[in-house]
Amino acid sequence: MDELSLFPVSTSINQNGHLAIAGHDLVELASKFGTPLYVYDSATVETQIQRLNHLLKRYYPAEAILAYASKAYLSYQFAQKLARWGVGLDVVSLGEIHIAQKAGFAPSVVHLHGNNKSPAELQAAIEWGIQAIVVDNLDELELLEQLASRRQTKVRIWLRITPDLSVNTHPHIQTAHMDSKFGLHIQNGEAEEALQRSLSSPWFEVSGLHTHLGSQIFDSEPYRMAIEMLCEFAARNNYIPAEISPGGGWGVRYTLNDPDDDAEAWVRTVSGAVQEAAIHYDWPYPRLVLEPGRWLIARAAVALYQVGNQKTTPAGTHLVAVDGGLADNPRVALYQAQYTAKVAEHPNAPPVQPTRIVGKFCESGDVLISQVNLPKLIRGEHLAVPASGAYQLSMASNYNYAARPTVLWVENDSVQVLQSREQVEQLGWLVHKPENDK
Numbered sequence: 145m146d147e148l149s150l151f152p153v154s155t156s157i158n159q160n161g162h163l164a165i166a167g168h169d170l171v172e173l174a175s176k177f178g179t180p181l182y183v184y185d186s187a188t189v190e191t192q193i194q195r196l197n198h199l200l201k202r203y204y205p206a207e208a209i210l211a212y213a214s215k216a217y218l219s220y221q222f223a224q225k226l227a228r229w230g231v232g233l234d235v236v237s238l239g240e241i242h243i244a245q246k247a248g249f250a251p252s253v254v255h256l257h258g259n260n261k262s263p264a265e266l267q268a269a270i271e272w273g274i275q276a277i278v279v280d281n282l283d284e285l286e287l288l289e290q291l292a293s294r295r296q297t298k299v300r301i302w303l304r305i306t307p308d309l310s311v312n313t314h315p316h317i318q319t320a321h322m323d324s325k326f327g328l329h330i331q332n333g334e335a336e337e338a339l340q341r342s343l344s345s346p347w348f349e350v351s352g353l354h355t356h357l358g359s360q361i362f363d364s365e366p367y368r369m370a371i372e373m374l375c376e377f378a379a380r381n382n383y384i385p386a387e388i389s390p391g392g393g394w395g396v397r398y399t400l401n402d403p404d405d406d407a408e409a410w411v412r413t414v415s416g417a418v419q420e421a422a423i424h425y426d427w428p429y430p431r432l433v434l435e436p437g438r439w440l441i442a443r444a445a446v447a448l449y450q451v452g453n454q455k456t457t458p459a460g461t462h463l464v465a466v467d468g469g470l471a472d473n474p475r476v477a478l479y480q481a482q483y484t485a486k487v488a489e490h491p492n493a494p495p496v497q498p499t500r501i502v503g504k505f506c507e508s509g510d511v512l513i514s515q516v517n518l519p520k521l522i523r524g525e526h527l528a529v530p531a532s533g534a535y536q537l538s539m540a541s542n543y544n545y546a547a548r549p550t551v552l553w554v555e556n557d558s559v560q561v562l563q564s565r566e567q568v569e570q571l572g573w574l575v576h577k578p579e580n581d582k
């Protein structure tokens with residue numbers, strides 16, 4: 145399989161021999177908007193949404209919805225597009241709630257996650273009347289009950305259940321194991337206590353159960369096990385969930401070494417497990433809520449960098465430094481994430497040497513790609529890194545006072561700026577003079 149399959153669906157090589165997305169030459173975009181530059185392809189996001197909706201229709205006989213996990217990437221204009229496409233939203237902070245509101249989401253398709261939601265976040269969610277607040281722990285249940293009774297408002301909740309299952313992914317993105325900070329664990333009785341307490345409270349409508357196993361998962365079997373455990377737990381407590389959310393987490397390909405994308409297996413397994421449980425316990429089919437983040441958005445974007453200095457170390461490694469790195473993409477340092485790249489000016493040129501792509505930040509761990517076979521690179525050329533749409537910009541920082549990059553959204557007939565590059569003068573906290581500073 146060709147590496148171009150890792151790029152957005154509308155990627156091509158144009159008459160200049162350059163990489164293009166939705167017909168827009170990446171070299172021209174880089175010279176017009178500067179680098180690092182993130183380019184999102186509308187067609188890829190739309191294709192992914194349609195694929196999942198189609199699979200849900202095919203495999204689940206009752207109502208099912210997609211709630212995009214905003215933490216993967218969110219901006220105001222992107223959220224507007226999602227709202228127009230009829231996707232729901234999983235939010236985790238006041239900032240994400242605010243964007244969802246401004247972008248035109250109906251509260252009935254938004255739910256709030258988080259293991260330590262602030263009173264302000266809970267209040268905002270109650271006031272807006274969202275689909276569900278996903279209760280993570282017993283302390284939060286108590287706080288939420290106080291807030292609800294103070295406002296004399298009944299609050300719709302889901303319980304986040306931790307089935308104490310380990311899945312095969314990087315330890316930093318596992319979330320449902322025995323030692324996880326997330327959710328109400330089944331093993332120690334928290335989950336049962338939370339369910340009993342919330343069912344007997346006049347301030348809660350317990351509309352569903354949720355679990356999230358982790359991220360970048362390619363095996364659907366743990367989803368089946370988790371759903372079986374969730375449903376067995378509900379049945380044991382005489383509770384019939386109206387909604388079940390097995391979270392998100394389905395994996396994407398960053399390089400050709402990653403497994404094939406088999407989202408069909410994911411949807412088929414999840415839908416089958418929920419149906420089987422409903423039949424087994426004689427429940428009406430619950431509404432199924434999937435929460436993909438990475439799967440909907442990762443492939444949609446390419447990160448573009450400009451080639452700078454090069455050197456070969458005494459250990460024999462050929463290093464090429466680019467003008468971004470750790471600050472716009474912390475995934476490599478956090479998870480040892482693997483990427484590949486193509487030269488935007490001549491994507492088909494044959495590779496001549498193994499190359500390590502490093503960033504410009506003051507950390508030895510600022511390595512963007514530990515090894516990729518590339519043609520000889522020339523200063524000023526551009527590297528295009530595919531599968532850059534998820535958990536890069538949303539985790540980007542101002543490390544070394546770097547400005548976060550420009551983000552573009554491209555369609556066949558348009559280039560839209562979703563976010564402009566930060567300017568040093570705009571970073572108010574940088575130039576803010578403390579009051580007692582004479």
Ligand SMILES: Cc1ncc(COP(=O)(O)O)c(C=O)c1O
Pocket residue numbers: 213215216234257356358359360391392393394435436437438439
């Ligand atoms: C509760 C929850 N749901 C969904 C997601 C989305 O995961 P992914 O982007 O891997 O699909 C996350 C990611 O951390 C999450 O914590």
